[in-house]
Amino acid sequence: MARAWKPEGTRVRVGQVEVGGPGFVVMAGPCAVEGMEQTEQTAAAVAAAGAHILRGGVFKPRTSPYSFQGMGEPGLRVLAEAARKVGLPIVSEVMESTQLPLMEDYVDVLQVGARNMQNFPLLRALGKVRKPVLLKRGLAATIQEWLLAAEYVLDGGNDQVILCERGIRTFETATRNTLDLAAVAVAKQRTHLPVIVDPSHATGEPELIQPMALAAAAAGADGLMIEVHPRPEQALCDGQQALTPERFQQLMRRLPGVLSAVDRHLWMPDLPAHVVGA
Numbered sequence: 001m002a003r004a005w006k007p008e009g010t011r012v013r014v015g016q017v018e019v020g021g022p023g024f025v026v027m028a029g030p031c032a033v034e035g036m037e038q039t040e041q042t043a044a045a046v047a048a049a050g051a052h053i054l055r056g057g058v059f060k061p062r063t064s065p066y067s068f069q070g071m072g073e074p075g076l077r078v079l080a081e082a083a084r085k086v087g088l089p090i091v092s093e094v095m096e097s098t099q100l101p102l103m104e105d106y107v108d109v110l111q112v113g114a115r116n117m118q119n120f121p122l123l124r125a126l127g128k129v130r131k132p133v134l135l136k137r138g139l140a141a142t143i144q145e146w147l148l149a150a151e152y153v154l155d156g157g158n159d160q161v162i163l164c165e166r167g168i169r170t171f172e173t174a175t176r177n178t179l180d181l182a183a184v185a186v187a188k189q190r191t192h193l194p195v196i197v198d199p200s201h202a203t204g205e206p207e208l209i210q211p212m213a214l215a216a217a218a219a220g221a222d223g224l225m226i227e228v229h230p231r232p233e234q235a236l237c238d239g240q241q242a243l244t245p246e247r248f249q250q251l252m253r254r255l256p257g258v259l260s261a262v263d264r265h266l267w268m269p270d271l272p273a274h275v276v277g278a
């Protein structure tokens with residue numbers, strides 16, 4: 001996957017959205033799908049603010065077995081319905097390969113969570129799938145280990161891989177994880193794959209998400225993944241780090257300024273020729 005092998009970079013298509021081209025792509029939504037009302041409200045809010053892809057977990061890798069584990073299949077139907085209403089494609093986490101046939105029916109991008117980054121049988125199974133994969137960096141994975149995990153998917157025949165830096169575990173405790181923005185630049189230098197940043201899990205705190213999201217855009221990331229919840233204090237998962245729709249909207253308003261400083265822009269659909277004047 002060396003950059004030299006494909007200097008122009010891989011562009012990953014998700015519906016009509018393209019990740020890894022000049023357009024910067026924002027994925028947003030709740031940590032977990034909790035029900036129809038919450039998912040529809042969030043989908044409507046993030047779509048209105050300009051997000052391009054709806055996120056939402058239905059299989060949740062929780063530290064405690066007693067925490068909410070996700071809605072499973074009924075959650076996929078809720079997510080698909082909410083996404084359809086606002087016209088956004090979906091990214092959602094797959095935890096094991098047995099879930100793939102089901103997930104493939106509903107989901108446009110298959111997310112591999114940090115805790116599964118080195119689940120090699122899952123990575124091999126994803127190499128055989130004809131859908132894009134979002135590969136999160138492991139909690140304590142070196143950049144090299146992360147890139148080799150991506151190589152498992154590519155080696156299986158699926159080159160539609162998006163890398164996601166989501167913070168790593170360090171001695172620092174002021175933030176949930178330590179956002180390694182240099183890893184974005186390194187991954188862009190060493191691979192031809194798109195790289196996005198998840199400042200929600202990287203910081204764990206709403207006040208820190210906007211500055212780190214803007215920094216990720218400046219650092220050359222191809223996009224963001226952000227957790228949003230209409231009522232963060234009631235969220236069943238990761239409420240402490242969820243942005244309210246208002247805060248998310250504010251971030252979306254600030255992104256274009258930073259992107260233009262590095263000759264990028266928010267992703268936009270191709271305008272029909274008669275609009276462009278061609």
Ligand code: PEP
Binds near residue numbers: 057061113115136201
């Ligand atoms: C998530 O995206 O909700 C998630 C569980 O992320 P990570 O795997 O990065 O912890």
Ligand code: MN
Binds near residue numbers: 031201227
């Ligand atoms: Mn989460």
